[in-house]
Amino acid sequence: MTEPLLCVRDLRVGFVTETGRVQAADGVSFDVAPGEVLAIVGESGSGKSVTAQTIIGLTRSPNSRIAGSVRLRGAELIDAGDDELRKVRGEQIGMVFQDPMTSFNPVYRVGRQIVEAVRAHRRDIGNSEAREIAVEMLDSVGIPDPAQRIDDYPHEFSGGMRQRAMIAMALALEPELLIADEPTTALDVTVQAQILALLERLNRERGLATILITHDLGVVAEVADRVLVMYAGRVVEQGTLDEIFYDPQHPYTWGLLGSLTRIDRDRPERLPQISGAPPSLQSLPQGCPFRPRCPHEFDRCPELPGLDARLAEAPAHLDRCWLEPEEKRELRQVEGQIGLEAPK
Amino acid sequence: MSVDGPKSDDIGDIQTHRPELLLEVADLVKHFPVKRGLVFDREVDQVRAVDGVSFSVARGETLGLVGESGSGKSTLARTVLQLLEPSSGSVRFEGREIAGLSRRAMRPLRREMQMVFQDPYASLNPRKRVGQIVGEPLLLQGVARGAALRREVQELLARVGLAAEHYDRFPHEFSGGQRQRIGIARAIALRPKLIVADEPVSALDVSIRAQIVNLLADLQEELELTYIFVAHDIGIVRHVSDRIAVMHEGKIVEEGPADQVCDQPRDAYTKQLLAAVPIPDPREARSRRRAVRPS
Numbered sequence: 191m192t193e194p195l196l197c198v199r200d201l202r203v204g205f206v207t208e209t210g211r212v213q214a215a216d217g218v219s220f221d222v223a224p225g226e227v228l229a230i231v232g233e234s235g236s237g238k239s240v241t242a243q244t245i246i247g248l249t250r251s252p253n254s255r256i257a258g259s260v261r262l263r264g265a266e267l268i269d270a271g272d273d274e275l276r277k278v279r280g281e282q283i284g285m286v287f288q289d290p291m292t293s294f295n296p297v298y299r300v301g302r303q304i305v306e307a308v309r310a311h312r313r314d315i316g317n318s319e320a321r322e323i324a325v326e327m328l329d330s331v332g333i334p335d336p337a338q339r340i341d342d343y344p345h346e347f348s349g350g351m352r353q354r355a356m357i358a359m360a361l362a363l364e365p366e367l368l369i370a371d372e373p374t375t376a377l378d379v380t381v382q383a384q385i386l387a388l389l390e391r392l393n394r395e396r397g398l399a400t401i402l403i404t405h406d407l408g409v410v411a412e413v414a415d416r417v418l419v420m421y422a423g424r425v426v427e428q429g430t431l432d433e434i435f436y437d438p439q440h441p442y443t444w445g446l447l448g449s450l451t452r453i454d455r456d457r458p459e460r461l462p463q464i465s466g467a468p469p470s471l472q473s474l475p476q477g478c479p480f481r482p483r484c485p486h487e488f489d490r491c492p493e494l495p496g497l498d499a500r501l502a503e504a505p506a507h508l509d510r511c512w513l514e515p516e517e518k519r520e521l522r523q524v525e526g527q528i529g530l531e532a533p534k
Numbered sequence: 535m536s537v538d539g540p541k542s543d544d545i546g547d548i549q550t551h552r553p554e555l556l557l558e559v560a561d562l563v564k565h566f567p568v569k570r571g572l573v574f575d576r577e578v579d580q581v582r583a584v585d586g587v588s589f590s591v592a593r594g595e596t597l598g599l600v601g602e603s604g605s606g607k608s609t610l611a612r613t614v615l616q617l618l619e620p621s622s623g624s625v626r627f628e629g630r631e632i633a634g635l636s637r638r639a640m641r642p643l644r645r646e647m648q649m650v651f652q653d654p655y656a657s658l659n660p661r662k663r664v665g666q667i668v669g670e671p672l673l674l675q676g677v678a679r680g681a682a683l684r685r686e687v688q689e690l691l692a693r694v695g696l697a698a699e700h701y702d703r704f705p706h707e708f709s710g711g712q713r714q715r716i717g718i719a720r721a722i723a724l725r726p727k728l729i730v731a732d733e734p735v736s737a738l739d740v741s742i743r744a745q746i747v748n749l750l751a752d753l754q755e756e757l758e759l760t761y762i763f764v765a766h767d768i769g770i771v772r773h774v775s776d777r778i779a780v781m782h783e784g785k786i787v788e789e790g791p792a793d794q795v796c797d798q799p800r801d802a803y804t805k806q807l808l809a810a811v812p813i814p815d816p817r818e819a820r821s822r823r824r825a826v827r828p829s
């Protein structure tokens with residue numbers, strides 16, 4: 191097995207707010223190996239972005255409470271100094287956000303921003319050499335005419351081009367890990383397909399490791415190697431791509447898979463759904479956080495299940511649900527498909 | 535007026551009104567002027583947002599309108615409902631021409647056609663209570679007031695899966711899915727015949743999306759509604775629609791029964807759109823990738 195590049199252990203991120211404490215990430219652990227794509231899925235507010243941002247120190251603030259460990263090639267980042275973190279961001283870890291407009295300064299040309307990002311980290315590189323790197327990067331992410339377009343302003347790029355330019359900037363310093371937070375959510379499917387193909391190529395050719403945050407299980411199926419399913423600040427299931435899609439163990443995962451619309455299959459009369467809404471992080475139910483929405487709840491559920499391996503044949507497939515594996519395989523079948531029967 | 539829009543036989547001649555058709559749109563055009571110049575606003579160009587669109591919608595059916603960002607879906611939706619004035623073309627509702635009708639002439643027809651919007655956050659007045667928001671159309675059209683209005687609104691809230699005690703709350707106290715339910719309750723308050731839903735589930739979480747899709751289906755059955763369902767997600771559109779129209783650069787490039795458009799697309803652009811939709815099935819995704827990129 192490849193030595194992990196990133197080790198996250200028992201990460202806890204809380205925020206002190208006027209109305210009380212919010213535990214946005216609660217005991218999150220995972221590894222990312224070189225060249226691997228780890229997808230984090232879950233609905234909005236489940237703690238995906240907070241988890242990713244904490245890795246590179248972006249949630250540090252007077253009202254945040256951060257605990258646990260984040261090691262990049264063995265070096266601890268949780269208590270690293272700001273200067274050290276700034277160096278890690280960019281040089282070792284690149285980051286791409288959902289809205290590329292917020293990442294580029296609208297008043298400067300795209301190329302200049304990439305050049306400055308490069309030179310901020312590499313003092314040995316001159317302006318013209320940095321510009322060459324920028325052109326090369328824009329070319330490698332598929333921007334046509336990069337030598338000309340490098341002098342465009344951000345608003346002169348289409349949404350897809352901005353997102354690709356953002357990836358180019360994140361990759362200009364050849365980081366080992368890319369954190370991409372909903373990088374294609376705002377894009378059309380045809381542009382999304384180009385971005386996903388680009389990410390896949392970079393993983394394959396450069397061994398770039400990626401943490402991909404998305405709520406789209408279609409995107410996950412296209413690019414991920416492993417998947418982390420988050421619910422209300424906790425990981426409720428994690429495993430390989432095939433384990434999550436073909437042998438999912440947590441009822442929330444069944445619900446997510448069941449409610450997908452697929453253009454390659456006959457459509458069901460009614461779309462299977464998960465009832466109710468995710469709980470407020472300030473008033474979590476006791477025990478399993480999925481209880482109020484779970485049609486399979488039983489008398490053990492008021493106690494919080496641990497994130498454990500429950501299948502002898504898959505020791506790295508973890509989930510947080512008290513049901514027995516045989517029971518699960520039976521219960522998750524709804525009209526011949528994996529899904530969640532709505533509670534009565 | 536040329537009739538080259540509708541292609542399938544079951545639509546027939548749209549020049550003579552057939553009672554089963556609720557809505558007939560022919561050669562609809564909406565151009566926006568592009569103005570430049572410091573002193574004089576000169577019209578230098580036009581955005582052809584809707585560029586000659588024809589289609590019809592039968593009573594009780596759902597027409598899905600799909601296309602990428604900027605293809606003109608929202609402009610078409612708003613122009614059909616006369617929320618935007620058409621540049622040219624015809625829109626007939628129950629056989630009656632409504633294109634270019636004055637606001638006043640449109641007013642009684644407003645009850646018959648309502649819109650549901652994408653962003654449940656932006657489309658609700660934050661300073662009004664839910665009861666007021668849902669009851670407003672009833673009050674404005676003089677349908678009910680006082681205790682009768684309150685009863686009617688509470689019934690509407692129950693119908694969309696909200697509780698009577700939500701009546702006095704403000705929109706910010708609700709989740710995205712609940713806000714969309716409020717928007718839907720308001721849209722059905724006057725018992726419209728046609729509802730145009732512009733990306734009604736795009737801003738919602740996956741687990742909430744299915745709830746709203748199912749709610750819209752239930753309401754369609756109970757209230758005999760006709761829908762135009764606008765979205766960029768062809769998977770959702772196929773699930774809800776009887777027929778699908780694919781928009782590209784202001785035109786409908788393909789139109790037909792939902793399964794046919796998805797399973798046997800004829801238009802090159804439709805094919806391209808379908809090929810880009812990720813399949814949430816790792817094995818299929820892998821075999822599709824191998825087919826595209828032989829290693």
Ligand SMILES: Nc1ncnc2c1ncn2[C@@H]1O[C@H](COP(=O)(O)OP(=O)(O)OP(=O)(O)O)[C@@H](O)[C@H]1O
Pocket residue numbers: 566567581582583601602603604605606607608609610766
């Ligand atoms: N008021 C306006 N003035 C000028 N141009 C406009 C106006 N409204 C829309 N447009 C243009 O018309 C075209 C179609 O826009 P429209 O909003 O209808 O697209 P859409 O298909 O709904 O896209 P999306 O999926 O992003 O919502 C776009 O080029 C848009 O910029």
Ligand SMILES: Nc1ncnc2c1ncn2[C@@H]1O[C@H](COP(=O)(O)OP(=O)(O)O)[C@@H](O)[C@H]1O
Pocket residue numbers: 205206207212213214232233234235236237238239240241471
């Ligand atoms: N700076 C902050 N202060 C207080 N609460 C926050 C802060 N940042 C995030 N949160 C809360 O943490 C939870 C998880 O947020 P986030 O990680 O952004 O969710 P996701 O990315 O999964 O949609 C949410 O309830 C959010 O409101």
Ligand code: SF4
Pocket residue numbers: 440441442478479480481484485486487488490491495510511512513
């Ligand atoms: S632990 Fe209980 S409530 Fe939670 S997912 Fe499993 S069965 Fe449902």
Ligand SMILES: [Mg+2]
Pocket residue numbers: 238239240371
């Ligand atoms: Mg987020």
Ligand SMILES: [Mg+2]
Pocket residue numbers: 607608609732
């Ligand atoms: Mg639109």
